Amino acid sequence: MGINTGFKKARQEHDHAVIVTVADKIPNNVQEEDPKLLMWDDQAVTRMGGE
Structure with a gap:
């Protein structure tokens, strides 16, 4: 999974802290x-x- 894909998934799950970290x-x-x-x-x- 690429970074953009992971960020998109985290956003869909409202897990913004993961993206920031x-x-x-x-x-x-x-x-x-x-x-x-x-x-x-x-x-x-x-x-x-x-x-």
Whole structure:
């Protein structure tokens, strides 16, 4: 399962903490190269009430 697939599944299950935790472990340059990773992370942080 790819990261985007895992993030999508976690979002469907409303498990935003998993997305944020995993995204924090992914180097910034990798996230910047994949806009979907940034989108999943941003949405999860927002839904958890963060910035």
